[in-house]
Amino acid sequence: MFSVKLLRDLTVLEKGQFTSSDLFHQIQREYTYHSLSLAYNAQVFPGNYEDFSVVAFYDEKPVLCCYIFTSGTSFRFFNDPAQIFYLEVNPELLWMSFTKTIAFIKGLIQSHNFTELTFYSNGHFVNSFYDKIKSSRIEHFGMIDLHIQSDLIKTNVRKSYKSLINWGFHNLKLQVISGRDVELTEFIKFRDFHIHVAGRTTRSDESWMTQFEMLQQNKAYLVTGYYQDKLVAASYILHGSETAYYGIGVYDRELMAEDLPLSHYTLYFSILHAQKLGLLYFNMGNLDPGESAKSRSIALFKKGFTTFVQSRISYTVSFLKPDSFPKPKEVRDDED
Numbered sequence: 292m293f294s295v296k297l298l299r300d301l302t303v304l305e306k307g308q309f310t311s312s313d314l315f316h317q318i319q320r321e322y323t324y325h326s327l328s329l330a331y332n333a334q335v336f337p338g339n340y341e342d343f344s345v346v347a348f349y350d351e352k353p354v355l356c357c358y359i360f361t362s363g364t365s366f367r368f369f370n371d372p373a374q375i376f377y378l379e380v381n382p383e384l385l386w387m388s389f390t391k392t393i394a395f396i397k398g399l400i401q402s403h404n405f406t407e408l409t410f411y412s413n414g415h416f417v418n419s420f421y422d423k424i425k426s427s428r429i430e431h432f433g434m435i436d437l438h439i440q441s442d443l444i445k446t447n448v449r450k451s452y453k454s455l456i457n458w459g460f461h462n463l464k465l466q467v468i469s470g471r472d473v474e475l476t477e478f479i480k481f482r483d484f485h486i487h488v489a490g491r492t493t494r495s496d497e498s499w500m501t502q503f504e505m506l507q508q509n510k511a512y513l514v515t516g517y518y519q520d521k522l523v524a525a526s527y528i529l530h531g532s533e534t535a536y537y538g539i540g541v542y543d544r545e546l547m548a549e550d551l552p553l554s555h556y557t558l559y560f561s562i563l564h565a566q567k568l569g570l571l572y573f574n575m576g577n578l579d580p581g582e583s584a585k586s587r588s589i590a591l592f593k594k595g596f597t598t599f600v601q602s603r604i605s606y607t608v609s610f611l612k613p614d615s616f617p618k619p620k621e622v623r624d625d626e627d
Contacts (some may be wrong), residue, residue: 292349292350292390293347293349293387293388294347294348295345295346295348295391295392296345296346297342297344297345298342298344298346298356298358299342299344302538305348305351308344308348308351308352309353309355311351311355312352313378314354314355314356314378315356316374316532317376317446319431320531320532320533320534321531321533321534321536322510322529322535322536322591323513323531324358324529324594325505325510325531327501327504327505327508327510328505328510328529329358329360330501331501331502331505332369333360334494334495334497334498335494335498336369337389338362340360340362340369341361341362341375342359342360343359343360343399343403344356344358344359344360345357345359345392345396347388347391347392349380349384350453353378353390354377355375355376355377355378355392355427355463356377357373357374357376357387357396357410358373359373364404364405364407365405365407365408365409366396366399366400366408366409367407367408367410372409372410372411372606373408373409373411374410374411375411375413377389382513387415388416389419393416395434396408397445405610406610406611407425407607407608407609407610408420408607408608409606409607409608411529411545411603411604412603412604413604417606420606423609423610424606424607424608425608425609426558427605427606427607428604428605428606428607429461429554429602429603429604430577431577431578431579431601431603432575432577432578432603433575433576433593433596434572434574434575434576434597434599434600435562435573435575435596435597436571436598436599437565437566437570437573438571439598441563443567444562444563444566444598445559446458447557447598448595448596449594449595452555452593453535455552455555456552456556457556458552458555458556458561459516459549459552459555459556459557459559462518463518463556464516464518465514465516465519465556465557465560466516467512467513467514467564468481468506468512468513468515469506469509470506470509471507472505473503473506477515478499478503478506478513480488481513481515481522481525482513483541484522484541485525488541488542488543488544502527508626510529510530511527511528511530511538512524512525512528512530512564513527513528513558513562514528514561514564515524516552516553516557518543518551519599521543523542523544523555524541524542524553524557525540525557526539526540526557526558526561527539529569532570532571533571534570534571535561535568535570535572535573535574536572536573536576537558537561537573539574540554540562542554542557558596559596566612574601575596576599578590578594578597
């Protein structure tokens with residue numbers, strides 16, 4: 292029997308079934324959908340976000356999930372497209388899972404007067420919403436395959452970076468901060484260093500404390516670099532069970548202006564630490580250059596470390612007449 296429900300409406304039993312499922316373990320391969328990551332996003336993105344995440348069950352087994360946190364009239368995952376996760380089951384069961392879930396989402400759109408839905412490419416969703424597609428977009432993410440031996444990862448690094456990495460190896464003192472024994476004072480040094488380099492406070496104390504909790508729960512690690520006993524570099528890396536993500540890179544601007552290469556070895560060391568943790572991939576983030584010289588420079592820097600590029604297509608569909616969809620309800624196959 293099928294049922295489709297909002298994740299927030301699950302019973303205690305259903306929540307246990309979900310968090311112990313193969314589907315949930317698939318979702319947790321990336322850091323994005325960990326509870327602390329969800330809390331962090333709600334703290335840093337402006338607006339009052341409501342959780343419309345959806346999960347589909349078949350015979351009490353979660354088979355499909357779509358995380359949606361939205362503010363306003365656009366149905367998406369914070370500022371990003373929604374991503375659809377599903378188990379590879381038999382074709383009929385898979386088709387039914389998508390059919391029931393999409394019907395439920397259409398009902399949510401109608402009842403809450405959403406005007407747009409943005410999602411990462413999925414054939415079933417594209418097929419269902421094809422005639423309402425407003426736009427599509429392709430994004431490129433720099434990836435490092437951590438299956439590769441560490442010496443080959445360095446071989447792949449842009450040639451001009453290798454001497455800069457070697458400089459850092461000989462001149463920077465790096466340390467990794469993570470785990471339950473993390474000292475808050477060490478993290479505060481990193482926070483204050485970030486504020487100093489940025490020249491202002493960029494976000495709330497609450498969001499910084501959430502990032503500290505991520506370190507404590509081994510959902511992130513912080514690499515700090517010291518030069519002549521002074522904190523001059525730091526990389527904050529988030530991770531799930533398989534993939535690490537380059538979250539924050541902050542470096543002393545005065546020393547960088549003197550052409551001291553503070554970033555290259557710090558990031559390279561961070562990549563190798565992800566490999567030591569047994570992670571499989573390191574995501575450098577979006578490589579698509581923006582309009583500013585700074586964003587183009589950052590994209591060029593990140594591309595110098597990647598072993599392959601992951602392309603992702605997202606779609607935005609427009610609902611000019613959302614009242615044409617049925618109202619939401621718990622969908623069960625015995626109601627057909």
